[in-house]
Amino acid sequence: MSEDDVFRALGDASRRTLLDRLHHRNGQTLNELCAGLDMTRQAVTKHLSILEHANLIAVQRQGREKLHFINPVPINDIAERWIEKFQRGHLRALSALRKALEEDDHE
Amino acid sequence: MSEAAQSTFVYVTYIRTSAEKLWSALLMPEFTQQYWYNMRMVSDWKAGASWQLVFADGRIGDTGEVLEIDPPRRLVLRWQNEFRPEIKAEGPSQCTFELEPSGDITKLTITHSSPRPNSKLIVAVSGGWPMILANLKTLLETGKPMAAQKL
Numbered sequence: 001m002s003e004d005d006v007f008r009a010l011g012d013a014s015r016r017t018l019l020d021r022l023h024h025r026n027g028q029t030l031n032e033l034c035a036g037l038d039m040t041r042q043a044v045t046k047h048l049s050i051l052e053h054a055n056l057i058a059v060q061r062q063g064r065e066k067l068h069f070i071n072p073v074p075i076n077d078i079a080e081r082w083i084e085k086f087q088r089g090h091l092r093a094l095s096a097l098r099k100a101l102e103e104d105d106h107e
Numbered sequence: 108m109s110e111a112a113q114s115t116f117v118y119v120t121y122i123r124t125s126a127e128k129l130w131s132a133l134l135m136p137e138f139t140q141q142y143w144y145n146m147r148m149v150s151d152w153k154a155g156a157s158w159q160l161v162f163a164d165g166r167i168g169d170t171g172e173v174l175e176i177d178p179p180r181r182l183v184l185r186w187q188n189e190f191r192p193e194i195k196a197e198g199p200s201q202c203t204f205e206l207e208p209s210g211d212i213t214k215l216t217i218t219h220s221s222p223r224p225n226s227k228l229i230v231a232v233s234g235g236w237p238m239i240l241a242n243l244k245t246l247l248e249t250g251k252p253m254a255a256q257k258l
Contacts, residue, residue, distance in 0.1 A: 026114075026115060026116065026117075055119055058119045058216065069116065069117035072233065073118050073237050073240055076241055080241060
């Protein structure tokens, strides 16, 4: 799994949604991940296999079930390689500012 | 047990090294202090033995017991935090290291789980492990630890 695989895997809204769901609650089964999603089971399976190939999720067997866990290691590597060196502190301040302004707009 | 009732994090990294070298790097204090926030892993490394993770100044960070050891493939530790009272109060967690060599690369999987839902320990280690693993990978692949400010 190269950095290309990680960026390609992240370059899809459905796969980012699946990662968000695992971040919200780690260790879900395929059935749990499919629940409430506007995607076929086959599509979810395909996205999960791309995420697994990119090492963004790890799959562990527990009894008869396969549980999916988010693996933060490649995301940390991207952060170090592409974000840390561009002064994360300033970026965080900018992102906080944008969030604050956009929340104002929504009121 | 349903997975909702416990907290588990899984970390997977691939390191261009042998399982034997990776095993030593995980267990030997002279290695761990180079990539693990200057901490030293101390134990006899036998099933049933105790282990400690010791800060550079001698304070004890974490302790536990070696539950299973099968060098250089599998290590299971009971893991008790000692230096943060609110986390210590949660009681022990369990950490499993699995090493799977494939050609000149070794896959390392670390599974850290607590029987408690929303464990503070698991949240605390979830920030630490990715950085420790990045340092470990750099050390094993280049022979040098990452820049000091990372530690």
